[in-house]
Amino acid sequence: MRGAASPLRRIPEATVARLPLYLRSLYELAAADVTTVSSERLADLCGVNAAKVRKDLSHLGSYGTRGVGYDVGVLLSQISRELGLNQDWSIAIVGLGNLGHALANYRGFGARGFRIVGLFDADPTRIGEVIGGVRVCHVDDLRVVAARSPIAIGIIAVPAPVAQQVADRLVDAGVVSILNFAPAVIAVPDHVSLRKVDLSIELQILSFYSQRHGASGAGPGDAPAGEATA
Amino acid sequence: MRGAASPLRRIPEATVARLPLYLRSLYELAAADVTTVSSERLADLCGVNAAKVRKDLSHLGSYGTRGVGYDVGVLLSQISRELGLNQDWSIAIVGLGNLGHALANYRGFGARGFRIVGLFDADPTRIGEVIGGVRVCHVDDLRVVAARSPIAIGIIAVPAPVAQQVADRLVDAGVVSILNFAPAVIAVPDHVSLRKVDLSIELQILSFYSQRHGASGAGPGDAPAGEATA
DNA sequence: GCATGTGAATAGATTCACAGCG
DNA sequence: CGCTGTGAATCTATTCACATGC
Numbered sequence: 001m002r003g004a005a006s007p008l009r010r011i012p013e014a015t016v017a018r019l020p021l022y023l024r025s026l027y028e029l030a031a032a033d034v035t036t037v038s039s040e041r042l043a044d045l046c047g048v049n050a051a052k053v054r055k056d057l058s059h060l061g062s063y064g065t066r067g068v069g070y071d072v073g074v075l076l077s078q079i080s081r082e083l084g085l086n087q088d089w090s091i092a093i094v095g096l097g098n099l100g101h102a103l104a105n106y107r108g109f110g111a112r113g114f115r116i117v118g119l120f121d122a123d124p125t126r127i128g129e130v131i132g133g134v135r136v137c138h139v140d141d142l143r144v145v146a147a148r149s150p151i152a153i154g155i156i157a158v159p160a161p162v163a164q165q166v167a168d169r170l171v172d173a174g175v176v177s178i179l180n181f182a183p184a185v186i187a188v189p190d191h192v193s194l195r196k197v198d199l200s201i202e203l204q205i206l207s208f209y210s211q212r213h214g215a216s217g218a219g220p221g222d223a224p225a226g227e228a229t230a
Numbered sequence: 231m232r233g234a235a236s237p238l239r240r241i242p243e244a245t246v247a248r249l250p251l252y253l254r255s256l257y258e259l260a261a262a263d264v265t266t267v268s269s270e271r272l273a274d275l276c277g278v279n280a281a282k283v284r285k286d287l288s289h290l291g292s293y294g295t296r297g298v299g300y301d302v303g304v305l306l307s308q309i310s311r312e313l314g315l316n317q318d319w320s321i322a323i324v325g326l327g328n329l330g331h332a333l334a335n336y337r338g339f340g341a342r343g344f345r346i347v348g349l350f351d352a353d354p355t356r357i358g359e360v361i362g363g364v365r366v367c368h369v370d371d372l373r374v375v376a377a378r379s380p381i382a383i384g385i386i387a388v389p390a391p392v393a394q395q396v397a398d399r400l401v402d403a404g405v406v407s408i409l410n411f412a413p414a415v416i417a418v419p420d421h422v423s424l425r426k427v428d429l430s431i432e433l434q435i436l437s438f439y440s441q442r443h444g445a446s447g448a449g450p451g452d453a454p455a456g457e458a459t460a
Numbered sequence: 461g462c463a464t465g466t467g468a469a470t471a472g473a474t475t476c477a478c479a480g481c482g
Numbered sequence: 483c484g485c486t487g488t489g490a491a492t493c494t495a496t497t498c499a500c501a502t503g504c
Contacts, residue, residue: 014495020434024413038463047415050463051497058465066464066504083434084441091433102332106429108413114433153436176443177436179429183254183338185277193439195432199336202425203321203344204250204313206383206407209423211314213406244473268485280485281475288487296481296486 011082015056019079021046022053026076038069085113092118092151092175094139094166095158096126099181103157104131114153118145122162139169146173153177160184167194241312245286249309251276252283256306268299315343322348322381322405324369324396325388326356329411333387334361344383348375352392369399376403383407390414397424 025045029037039057043050057064060078064070080086091114093100104119119131120139129136137145145151154170156163156178163182170178171192180186180196188194255275259267269287273280287294290308294300310316321344323330334349349361350369359366367375375381384400386393386408393412400408401422410416410426418424 012495016438017431017435019438020428020431021415023434025415039465040463045415047417049497051499052495054464055466055496062465064464066502067462068504069463082438084437085434089433089437089440098332098335102328103429105328108430109433112430112434114430152440153433177440179432179436185251185255185275187277191443193436193443195436197427197429197432198250199333199427200338200342200344201247201250202409202427203319203339203383204253204315204342205247206409206423206425207314207319208246208249208312210319210382210407211317213421213423242473270485279475281477282473284486285474285488292487294486297484298482299485 009059009061011059015059016083018046018048018052018056019083021048022056023076023079023083023085026072026079029072030076035072036069037072037075039064042070088113088115089152090115090117090150091153091155092116092120092142092146092170093155093157094120094142094170095156095182096121096123096129096131096136097157097159100155100157101131103155104134107132117149118142118151120145122158139166142169143173146175151175153179156180156182156186158182239289239291241289245289246313248276248278248282248286249313251278252286253306253309253313253315256302256309259302260306265302266299267302267305269294272300318343318345319382320345320347320380321383321385322346322350322372322376322400323385323387324350324372324400325386325412326351326353326359326361326366327387327389330385330387331361333385334364337362347379348372348381350375352388369396372399373403376405381405383409386410386412386416388412 022042025042026037028045039053040050043053046053057070057075060082063074063078091109093104093116096104096119104116109116116132116134119134119136120142121127121136122139126136127138151173152175154175154177156166156170158166160182163180163184164186167178167180167186167188171188176191177193178188178195180194183198183200186194252272255272256267258275269283270280273283276283287300287305290312293304293308321339323334323346326334326349334346339346346362346364349364349366350372351357351366352369356366357368381403382405384405384407386396386400388396390412393410393414394416397408397410397416397418401418406421407423408418408425410424413428413430416424
């Protein structure tokens, strides 16, 4: 019962997170007219371990040929299907400050089936502006706009203090996937997928490892390495 | 042997990645004049499990009081120190397209000890432009500029095809931490820390879960749910 | 022969559950 | 009594190593 092929097996989260990586390398291989690839080659291209590639791919089914490798075209279409990239996904961006603006102008969404269909902001002076062919609407109209043409993925690019209420509005408008760029923890119902991108967290993690590992080319001027490690 | 306090224990990677999260909530608590916090409260604020908080914090040493909780100020300073946030970190951004530009204009770096000291691009028309008080230099001058005032963290915001060579130049200039925004796998020597932020990967992961879970408010027009799951 | 696919081994992270202490 | 700190149990992910099949 259920749909044709894919979503019967349970695919580990870690694997899902790597599939897009494989996909990208496969596109490059295809563009270079390479028709077959081994797990080892693909692993190299993606900066991972070959056994990991094989185990990951085995979760989608057995699409390799022993002694030969994987057919690039077949893998491409299997992974695309698995990731749901056969269909288009509509995106809305909320918050058009520095970052939101940059995202809205980013070409490369459309390239792979992600289409920006809505731009929203709370600042009246921004309403009506057209970015990348899409008109900026007031965030109060989110629900109405979403009712006309559904939004699959909402991108939050507002300041931290209003991130939660924007998330609430997105959920209220029927959005089931959210990508949060605001430096704030937000809560969503179980049926909504949430991922976050947090610049300052990334920098702090790097800071941690810089401090330990290479205490070399570190500080700028003030506090070179006062209580350094090495 | 070795420095005063912190870096003797081995702190799990997963824990390191959460420390900045705790830190942020602690700043908010401190700003609200809260002096004590329980693992459960902190866990709520960060959207994680209370046992996880306790175990994470235990890796830094025992700074809690049984029956009471943790002192906000003490935790703040312990985590800050552990993450290396007592010192300032110098940042260079390479690539000043949409994204690089947005990052360069982003206030909030400086707030927590991250200071943009260099901006680099390969496009001659952008050289000399001043963004956020910093002059854009040619990427060929990276090494020279870095020699004058060392760069701790390099941010790559160039198109994928040139990401690797930019990484090489950063490493060559003595940078030991790199944050890569380009949708490309890059390789760096062992002594360099590398983290990545990849928008299109995040979207594809969300696509995967949208497809499975809520097959509700999905497609926009073309391919609504052709071979849908539910 | 060669590279996949996979059980088994290992490592790592999360969660449980409770002893221990303020 | 309440909350921390932590061993033990569980779950997840990675890696190994080799039988399997083209």
